[in-house]
Amino acid sequence: MHNYLTIILLSLLSFSGFSQSKQTLEITDPYSTIKRIFDTYNEFQESTDSPSNLDSLRQSLKILETAQVSQKDLTLVINVWMYYTVTDFSTIEYTWNVLKAHKEKSIEAVKNRIKNKLNWESENGAPYSDLNELLKNLKAI
Numbered sequence: 201m202h203n204y205l206t207i208i209l210l211s212l213l214s215f216s217g218f219s220q221s222k223q224t225l226e227i228t229d230p231y232s233t234i235k236r237i238f239d240t241y242n243e244f245q246e247s248t249d250s251p252s253n254l255d256s257l258r259q260s261l262k263i264l265e266t267a268q269v270s271q272k273d274l275t276l277v278i279n280v281w282m283y284y285t286v287t288d289f290s291t292i293e294y295t296w297n298v299l300k301a302h303k304e305k306s307i308e309a310v311k312n313r314i315k316n317k318l319n320w321e322s323e324n325g326a327p328y329s330d331l332n333e334l335l336k337n338l339k340a341i
Contacts, residue, residue, distance in 0.1 A: 230260035274309035
């Protein structure tokens with residue numbers, strides 16, 4: 201039974217953007233990993249997340265600092281910056297490092313995110329209203 205559960209777990213992790221190597225998980229698709237964690241977190245409206253998700257998110261964001269990124273990648277990072285508010289986890293630090301590493305693309309992504317306000321977001325309410333400050337900070341570096 202244990203082996204069967206291990207195979208299922210490894211299959212799920214592999215499908216979610218992970219691979220197993222020497223008993224440690226390595227991120228193979230940072231975008232999919234971040235999206236999976238972010239979507240699950242929002243679906244269940246949590247204020248905490250598992251240590252493995254926090255570690256995977258941290259690793260994935262770290263990878264994006266030096267990887268080629270698209271507007272889609274950066275929009276996800278911005279949404280994580282806005283809405284992944286896990287207790288005792290510095291989402292802002294990790295997302296800021298990605299945005300800063302890709303300053304010009306990030307500026308465009310923030311401008312685009314501002315233009316594409318979601319129906320339930322308020323121009324005067326955080327975190328949407330914080331996007332202008334994020335844009336100002338990116339331009340200042």
